[in-house]
Amino acid sequence: xxxSKYVKNYFKRKGTVSKWWNPTDDxxxxxxxxxxxxxxxxxxxxxxxxxxxxxxxxxxxxxxALPIHNLFQEYLGTDISEEMLQITWRKDxxxxxxxxxxxNLESIKDDYxxxxxxxxxxxxxxxxxxxxxxxxxxxxxxxxAIVSLDNKYSLKRIIKDSINKRYLKNKEGFEPQGDHIFQIxxxxxxxxxxxxxxxxxxxxxxxxxLIPIKYQTSNQKNKYFLFSPKTGYRLRYLSVVLDQIPIVxxxxxxxxxxxxxxxxx
Numbered sequence: 001x002x003x004s005k006y007v008k009n010y011f012k013r014k015g016t017v018s019k020w021w022n023p024t025d026d027x028x029x030x031x032x033x034x035x036x037x038x039x040x041x042x043x044x045x046x047x048x049x050x051x052x053x054x055x056x057x058x059x060x061x062x063x064x065a066l067p068i069h070n071l072f073q074e075y076l077g078t079d080i081s082e083e084m085l086q087i088t089w090r091k092d093x094x095x096x097x098x099x100x101x102x103x104n105l106e107s108i109k110d111d112y113x114x115x116x117x118x119x120x121x122x123x124x125x126x127x128x129x130x131x132x133x134x135x136x137x138x139x140x141x142x143x144x145a146i147v148s149l150d151n152k153y154s155l156k157r158i159i160k161d162s163i164n165k166r167y168l169k170n171k172e173g174f175e176p177q178g179d180h181i182f183q184i185x186x187x188x189x190x191x192x193x194x195x196x197x198x199x200x201x202x203x204x205x206x207x208x209x210l211i212p213i214k215y216q217t218s219n220q221k222n223k224y225f226l227f228s229p230k231t232g233y234r235l236r237y238l239s240v241v242l243d244q245i246p247i248v249x250x251x252x253x254x255x256x257x258x259x260x261x262x263x264x265x
Contacts, residue, residue: 001183003126004127008080008101011081011181012082014083018087023120028211030232031236031239034208035119035148035256036064038207039117053114054069054076056117057100057102058078058080058118058119060119064119065088078097102118102121102131103130105134111138111139111140113143117145117146118131123149123150132194135197135199136198137197139261140261142260143261144258145261147256148255149184149185150254151187151252152187155252177216200262202259202260203258204255205256205258206252208253210235210236211232212224212229212232
């Protein structure tokens with residue numbers, strides 16, 4: 001990942017992330033739909049949800065906020081991209097949205113929210129520990145944070161990294177697509193950060209065992225390894241089954257962390 005200023009300016013600019021981040025209409029849309037289903041199912045267990053307040057970091061195009069914001073007494077969706085906020089606001093003008101940097105939520109009070117959501121965004125933060133500290137700060141004690149991000153040791157990542165290494169070795173100047181705004185973290189490192197800021201892992205949900213693996217060739221063409229997006233969609237139910245199998249699911253593409261703020265003292 002490049003330096004903090006570059007990354008943040010990239011996400012702030014129009015016509016950057018908005019062009020490629022289309023989780024409800026891309027190669028892996030069934031995986032992202034499944035993610036929202038998992039989170040919605042988890043929230044339904046809370047019988048007092050309509051009395052609670054929720055914050056979402058990096059709301060993007062609203063794939064989570066749009067279906068769940070009405071379940072809460074108060075819901076705030078934030079993003080560093082004004083363009084993404086506008087895209088989401090046009091979809092539902094009743095949704096409360098605000099510009100905010102996830103690494104510095106200075107306008108938000110301590111211990112204010114019952115829930116904090118951050119989906120598929122932590123890998124794009126230059127200083128993820130700052131964001132985790134802010135999540136803990138604004139979250140009430142015994143509040144819940146739900147954070148999803150790429151699994152460093154997924155089957156997808158292992159294959160993709162192997163392909164990229166081959167191109168890096170054979171072609172001067174080759175840069176894997178997205179590496180300038182993306183950094184993945186091992187579970188051990190994430191767990192240390194969560195514990196440091198009083199966020200106890202309640203559960204880790206594995207998601208997306210079978211997923212189309214898109215990579216970029218040395219001449220900048222996109223290709224898929226093993227199977228195409230169409231085949232991946234046909235295998236979606238098998239992927240759900242594999243996601244449930246211990247040990248095997250350690251190779252899943254994404255991890256959803258259910259975290260509870262507690263006092264470790």
